[in-house]
Amino acid sequence: MVRYTPSSQSTNPLLGRRAVLRGLLMTAGIAAVPGLAACGGSDSGSSNGTVTFGNNLSDQVPKDAITAALKGFDSDALKVSINTKQHEQYQEQINNYLQGKPDDVLAWFAGYRMRFFAEKGLTGDLTELWSGLGDNYAPALKEAATAKDGKQYLVPFTQYPWGVFYLKSVWTQRGYAVPKTLDEFVALATKMKADGLTPIAFAQKQGWPGMGTFDQLNFRTNGYQFHVDLMAGKEDWQGKKVRDVFDTWKRLLPLHQENALGREWQEAAQSVQQGKSGMYLLGTFVGQQFKGQEDDLDFFPFPEINPEFGQDTVEAPIDGYMMAKNPKNAEGAKKLLQYLAKPETQLEYLKSDPSSIATSTKADTSGYTALQKKAADVIKNAKHITQFLDRDTDPRFASDAATNGLNAFIQNPDDIDTVLKGMADQAKTIFTG
Known part of the structure; x- marks a missing residue:
């Protein structure tokens, strides 16, 4: 970075x-x-x-x-x-x-x-x-x-943009197609699980990757402006819109790699590199773990959740x-x-x-790899660009409320109410104090 x-x-x-x-x-x-x-x-x-x-x-x-x-x-x-x-x-x-x-x-x-x-x-x-x-x-x-x-x-x-990464050879062999909507994404992940793969590689030991997942789900569900306002403390973390984000994430968690709090991002990437996991949401720097397989690595922007916003926002620090x-x-x-x-x-x-x-x-982009050219196009075609949760909000909120809240949710997704109350209480103290 x-x-x-x-x-x-x-x-x-x-x-x-x-x-x-x-x-x-x-x-x-x-x-x-x-x-x-x-x-x-x-x-x-x-x-x-x-x-x-x-x-x-x-x-x-x-x-x-x-x-x-x-x-x-x-x-x-x-x-x-x-x-x-x-x-x-x-x-x-x-x-x-x-x-x-x-x-x-x-x-x-x-x-x-x-x-x-x-x-x-x-x-x-x-x-x-x-x-x-x-x-x-x-x-x-x-x-x-x-x-x-x-x-x-x-x-x-x-x-660099964030996206969902995968190996083209694995997808071709299995007959997988890039999903455009959340329902298609869930259907694909379910098929991967039936095929013996871990659908979505996931790591949270370093405390930050889950922030990227939250960002994608939030601006796909509620749009860029709501996301920006939430990061600025202008929206309620206990409101329905944020609750919808966590409900969607709860639906997706069973399709993620288990024990994420004990895994580093490099290890999650290696599970894709080894053909054990089908997908991985991360920044393009994940390519550092795919030496010799660069031509086989591909990605797509996170699928549409709300048709009103489609895929108009890209996280590109x-x-x-x-x-x-x-x-x-x-x-x-x-x-x-x-x-x-x-x-x-x-x-x-x-x-x-x-x-x-x-x-x-x-910069002369003629020498870019296929992955770089796609990254450039994704950024160029985005209507809105975000940095990253902990780059876009008050550090006091990101360091404790966001990190601890997301980790608590990942550990116990059935207790969303407690997680959101804790995040909302800290947001009120930080942004109105």
Whole structure:
């Protein structure tokens, strides 16, 4: 997550995204906690000829990809020093990192999370830089990089949609067809179960994948605007519309892989890769688990639930890079960010990690894989784009109410009333407090 791809080394089911949200909560005026080191090697300093780069891509595939992409930046006059932090730890320590000695340029995410730190004055203003980016980005990308003050604080790098993934060879062998509606989806999953497959791979040990499932079900059932308003605390979590979402999810849960709270997303992906599960709802970064099978992997947008909204909304998070508030090498940092905005740089990254697409409108997509071309088309044709539940709502709500509520529901789907009451009570405290 540049793309949010948690490390397989995580052992705490609530660590991943919950950890980063905990870091966000700590940011409001709380000093860094001793013992949590900054990501960068800032003590050694950034000389005029070196730019330090805070990297959260610790999994091997994306780590190799960003390393390859940054090689083209090095010159006799200016070099980049990459400081890689284990992905989960980077997110968990982001608050301390930004308040301490951050790298000149650092990885982060568009939307609410970018705005949160910008509004706390912890990241650098990139508005002047953006004035020179011209038509390199679509208006929606610039909007995603803009805080409430109207200034830009992030350079988008890659983007990826969520969808339902499957192996074409398995589906061809079994005679399965892509479902267009929820009823067709349930019928297909039921057929898979009868055929001896686990219909829907599922993992929730890292605390966040279920948020993606909720998002799909919510905006397919109630539409984009309701989803956005719910994330903003303007709708009732105990209302009928939210209850409908959980009722639908309860209907689907028996078709999901059991014991999700003890499984990481990579393990769920491997069950599809091994032909044991028929489908998997996740972002296109799931492709990292299908080395050698890229041509066999395909996906489709989550099926229609309510004809009024069809499939008009796509979850497509944007990942990119920010600048430290006071970088030791400000001129070099801006040059590196300009370099990261280039379509050639983004495409160089994608050569090693073709599980997402470039954000630059000038990127040559002729070399995209079939999966990348589909991802680009899905995003291009969407009427509405969302980031992700924990990127689109107040971190105080996402870290506890959403994470705990969804986990409690998955563990006991017969107790929806208690789950929704707990989420609604916390939403009222957070959004009206």
